Amino acid sequence: MTAPPILLSPMLKMVPAQPIDTSGLSNPLHMSDSKLTAINPHSMKVACSNCNLRELCMPLGLSEQELERIDDVVAIRRKVKRGATLFRNGEKFTSLFAIRTGFFKTSVVTDDGRDQVTGFQMAGEVMGLDGIVTDHHSCDAIALEDAEVCVMPFERIEELSREINSLQRHVHKIMSREIVRENGVILLLGSMRAEERLAAFLLNLAQRLHARGFSQSDLILRMTREEIGSYLGLKLETVSRTFSKFSEDKVLEVKQRHVRILNTEALRDIVNNKACL
Amino acid sequence: MTAPPILLSPMLKMVPAQPIDTSGLSNPLHMSDSKLTAINPHSMKVACSNCNLRELCMPLGLSEQELERIDDVVAIRRKVKRGATLFRNGEKFTSLFAIRTGFFKTSVVTDDGRDQVTGFQMAGEVMGLDGIVTDHHSCDAIALEDAEVCVMPFERIEELSREINSLQRHVHKIMSREIVRENGVILLLGSMRAEERLAAFLLNLAQRLHARGFSQSDLILRMTREEIGSYLGLKLETVSRTFSKFSEDKVLEVKQRHVRILNTEALRDIVNNKACL
DNA sequence: CGACACCTTGAAGAGGTTCAAGAAATGTGG
DNA sequence: CCACATTTCTTGAACCTCTTCAAGGTGTCG
Numbered sequence: 001m002t003a004p005p006i007l008l009s010p011m012l013k014m015v016p017a018q019p020i021d022t023s024g025l026s027n028p029l030h031m032s033d034s035k036l037t038a039i040n041p042h043s044m045k046v047a048c049s050n051c052n053l054r055e056l057c058m059p060l061g062l063s064e065q066e067l068e069r070i071d072d073v074v075a076i077r078r079k080v081k082r083g084a085t086l087f088r089n090g091e092k093f094t095s096l097f098a099i100r101t102g103f104f105k106t107s108v109v110t111d112d113g114r115d116q117v118t119g120f121q122m123a124g125e126v127m128g129l130d131g132i133v134t135d136h137h138s139c140d141a142i143a144l145e146d147a148e149v150c151v152m153p154f155e156r157i158e159e160l161s162r163e164i165n166s167l168q169r170h171v172h173k174i175m176s177r178e179i180v181r182e183n184g185v186i187l188l189l190g191s192m193r194a195e196e197r198l199a200a201f202l203l204n205l206a207q208r209l210h211a212r213g214f215s216q217s218d219l220i221l222r223m224t225r226e227e228i229g230s231y232l233g234l235k236l237e238t239v240s241r242t243f244s245k246f247s248e249d250k251v252l253e254v255k256q257r258h259v260r261i262l263n264t265e266a267l268r269d270i271v272n273n274k275a276c277l
Numbered sequence: 278m279t280a281p282p283i284l285l286s287p288m289l290k291m292v293p294a295q296p297i298d299t300s301g302l303s304n305p306l307h308m309s310d311s312k313l314t315a316i317n318p319h320s321m322k323v324a325c326s327n328c329n330l331r332e333l334c335m336p337l338g339l340s341e342q343e344l345e346r347i348d349d350v351v352a353i354r355r356k357v358k359r360g361a362t363l364f365r366n367g368e369k370f371t372s373l374f375a376i377r378t379g380f381f382k383t384s385v386v387t388d389d390g391r392d393q394v395t396g397f398q399m400a401g402e403v404m405g406l407d408g409i410v411t412d413h414h415s416c417d418a419i420a421l422e423d424a425e426v427c428v429m430p431f432e433r434i435e436e437l438s439r440e441i442n443s444l445q446r447h448v449h450k451i452m453s454r455e456i457v458r459e460n461g462v463i464l465l466l467g468s469m470r471a472e473e474r475l476a477a478f479l480l481n482l483a484q485r486l487h488a489r490g491f492s493q494s495d496l497i498l499r500m501t502r503e504e505i506g507s508y509l510g511l512k513l514e515t516v517s518r519t520f521s522k523f524s525e526d527k528v529l530e531v532k533q534r535h536v537r538i539l540n541t542e543a544l545r546d547i548v549n550n551k552a553c554l
Numbered sequence: 555c556g557a558c559a560c561c562t563t564g565a566a567g568a569g570g571t572t573c574a575a576g577a578a579a580t581g582t583g584g
Numbered sequence: 585c586c587a588c589a590t591t592t593c594t595t596g597a598a599c600c601t602c603t604t605c606a607a608g609g610t611g612t613c614g
Contacts, residue, residue, distance in 0.1 A: 108464050112550045116464045130460060132453035139460060158446065162439045169435065175452040176409035182459035183407060183416060187385050187393045189466035190510035194570070225593065233467035235571055240594055256579070256593070273389045471602070502561065512603055517562055533561070533611070 046150070047071045056124025057098040057150075059170035066164050073157055074098075074150040086127065086141040086149060093131025095153045099123050102147020103222040106130075107230070108139045117231040119181070120144075120205070120223060123212055126174050128154075144222040189233045192271075197232040198242045199270040202252075206261060217264070221257040323427070324348045333401025334375040334427075336447035343441050350434055351375075351427040363404065363418040363426060370408025372430045376400050379424020380499040383407075384507070385416045394508040396458070397421075397482070397500060400489055403451050405431075421499040466510045469548075474509040475519045476547040479529075483538060494541070498534040 048054050049067045058070060077100065080086050086097060089109060104121040118139060121127055131137040132154065161168035188197055202219075210216040221228070225236040225243075232239065243259075246252040251267060253260040261267065325331050326344045335347060354377065357363050363374060366386060381398040395416060398404055408414040409431065438445035465474055479496075487493040498505070502513040502520075509516065520536075523529040528544060530537040538544065 108460050110464060110468065110549070114468045114550075116467045118460050118463050129453055130457050133450045133457055138457050158442075158449070162442075162445065165435075165439075168439065171449075172435070172452070173410045175449070175456065176406055178456050179452065179459065180407050180410055180415050182456065182463065183385050183395050185463050186395050186459065186466060187387060189463060190393045190507065191387065191391045224591090230467065236593080237572085237595085238570060241570095244594070272387070273391075501559090513561080514563085514604085515602060518602095521562070 046074050046077055048074055048150075051100075051150075053098070053100060053124045057126055057174075059166040061166060062164070066166075069160060069164065070167065073152050073160060075153060075156070076151050078149050078151050080143040080147045080149065082143055082145050082147075084143055086143065086147075087131070087137045088140050089137055091131075091137045093128065093135050093137050093154070095151045096126055096128040096157065097141070097149040097151060098126050100148040100150055102149075103144045104141050104147065105144055105223060105227060105231075106139045106141050115230065117223075117227055118185070120231065122208060129175055129178055144227075185231075194232075194234055194238050194242050195245070196271050196273070197234065198228075198239065198246070199267040201228065201232055202259065202261065203264070203267050203271065206264075217261040219259050219261075221259060323351050323354055325351055325427075328377075328427075330375070330377060330401045334403055334451075336443040338443060339441070343443075346437060346441065347444065350429050350437060352430060352433070353428050355426050355428050357420040357424045357426060359420055359422050359424075361420055363420065363424075364408070364414045365417050366414055368408075368414045370405065370412050370414050370431070372428045373403055373405040373434065374418070374426040374428060375403050377425040377427055379426075380421045381418050381424065382421055382500060382504060382508075383416045383418050392507065394500075394504055395462070397508065399485060406452055406455055421504075462508075471509075471511055471515050471519050472522070473548050473550070474511065475505075475516065475523070476544040478505065478509055479536065479538065480541070480544050480548065483541075494538040496536050496538075498536060 048058055048070050062070065078086075078097075080102065086104065087093075099121055101123060104127060105117050106119050106121065106127065107115050107117045109115045121141075127141050127149075128137065130139050157167075157171060161171050188200055192200065205221075206216055206219055209219055223231075225239045228234075229236040229239045234242075243252065243254045247254045249266070251261075251263045251270075253262055325335055325347050339347065355363075355374075357379065363381065364370075376398055378400060381404060382394050383396045383398065383404065384392050384394045386392045398418075404418050404426075405414070407416050434444075434448060438448050465477055469477065482498075483493055483496055486496055500508075502516045505511075506513040506516045511519075520529065520531045524531045526543070528538075528540045528547075530539055
């Protein structure tokens with residue numbers, strides 16, 4: 001009763017009070033980097049200082065000097081085609097990745113080959129934290145649509161975060177946030193039934209998309225029913241059936257991957273087991 | 278097939294190659310702090326440098342100077358009685374806690390009051406990482422037996438880790454390890470059946486206890502069937518029945534909370550779905 | 555020794571899975 | 585640009601695992 005909602009977008013708690021300019025979040029071309037290299041006008045200098053996603057993946061309240069130094073963290077950007085892997089279980093860990101555009105899933109695999117989606121990541125979110133402990137990644141990250149990520153060599157991050165306190169704190173918060181997010185997933189998998197899981201999943205997704213300037217109620221799913229099922233610990237048929245049920249109950253409108261939330265309150269009640277009051 | 282075992286004790290990967298002296302791990306009185314305060318001979322100076330658990334919660338290869346400085350991280354120790362909470366959901370976050378003796382569970386709560394055990398922690402493991410992101414804890418930590426923890430104010434940790442690179446790296450690894458651990462729990466909850474879950478749980482527990490100098494096969498469970506069930510996403514009756522089944526199959530010997538593993542290979546096969554070959 | 559918490563076991567029931575078939579979208583090559 | 589192959593999604597029916605409800609047994613602690 002008194003518990004703050006752990007499950008639903010711990011992300012949002014990090015968003016500053018003042019509104020973020022998320023216009024153009026879906027369009028990488030809105031980038032307005034001012035410094036162009038003399039050599040090749042088409043290869044823009046990668047710079048966090050001008051990135052409209054900075055509020056999502058970098059700390060706030062940096063001085064001009066600090067901002068300039070942080071620009072050096074992001075050495076390069078990398079494009080990842082839909083279906084391609086950003087990193088894979090067992091690969092050497094060197095960098096964290098901040099998503100600029102696109103949508104990813106991360107998944108782990110059992111010894112006997114079953115795999116389990118552990119999360120879906122979108123613009124401004126950071127991937128690769130799993131690799132720090134052993135210097136090797138322990139999960140796969142696969143793009144669900146054409147994507148671009150900022151490659152942030154972890155050694156550089158550690159170096160800089162020794163000198164810029166707010167960056168150090170930020171790195172710690174990003175890791176802690178991931179721990180709290182996973183706590184929420186564990187709660188979902190350990191104690192919720194199918195309808196509750198799907199409702200929680202949709203609310204979480206809608207909230208995160210909304211924070212990025214998209215509609216609160218209209219969402220395009222980037223993943224298959226099977227991937228949703230894997231994430232939620234359900235079979236794809238169960239996911240499909242539950243979508244159909246929500247549709248019958250006028251809670252959602254579902255057309256393949258296009259989902260419109262008709263009744264957010266109802267979804268919340270389902271998650272909180274108040275659906276039948 | 279090619280995947281390294283994520284689930285089973287990522288902890289162990291951090292343990293150095295040379296054997297750890299874990300004698301007396303279960304007995305806090307084996308502590309041999311040399312510096313006693315003049316004022317009160319009974320209040321020993323808290324010092325990591327003399328702690329036999331140092332290998333578990335502090336980085337290796339520190340110089341004498343660095344070791345001395347790290348002694349200051351642990352300001353105080355705190356005793357927690359069985360059943361008492363170390364911290365609680367919503368409480369202000371100030372410190373991380375390293376377990377010296379005893380056994381804890383951490384759990385999260387849904388809005389409607391269901392709760393979910395997210396982990397069991399033992400000597401040398403660090404708790405409280407969930408609190409960093411919002412400055413408030415998002416789970417409860419409850420002692421399952423009388424315990425003692427080292428209180429490590431997080432601001433001090435951040436300060437020192439700016440200056441001691443290996444400490445910085447260590448903090449990052451501890452957080453990353455927790456992320457990887459939770460990935461394993463998600464895998465377990467999302468894709469395993471009851472027998473697989475319990476088998477994985479027991480193997481993990483045995484491995485961690487073994488790393489601390491206890492028997493590989495003989496374990497005393499510190500938690501109830503209900504707590505195991507919560508952690509594994511099962512009802513206590515299912516846990517009990519599964520114990521009975523393992524017992525019938527001569528895989529375990531179970532007497533209440535005393536469990537003896539008779540056939541480790543069989544447990545592994547159950548986890549890997551090879552039980553019926 | 556009695557109260558209480560914890561554990562075991564049985565039987566009935568529900569929720570989710572499995573298997574199967576068909577429909578709808580998507581992508582590909584001619 | 586259309587036809588065909590492929591992937592993805594939906595729906596039904598039988599089945600199975602785990603849950604629920606219930607009762608009795610075991611252990612522990614004041």
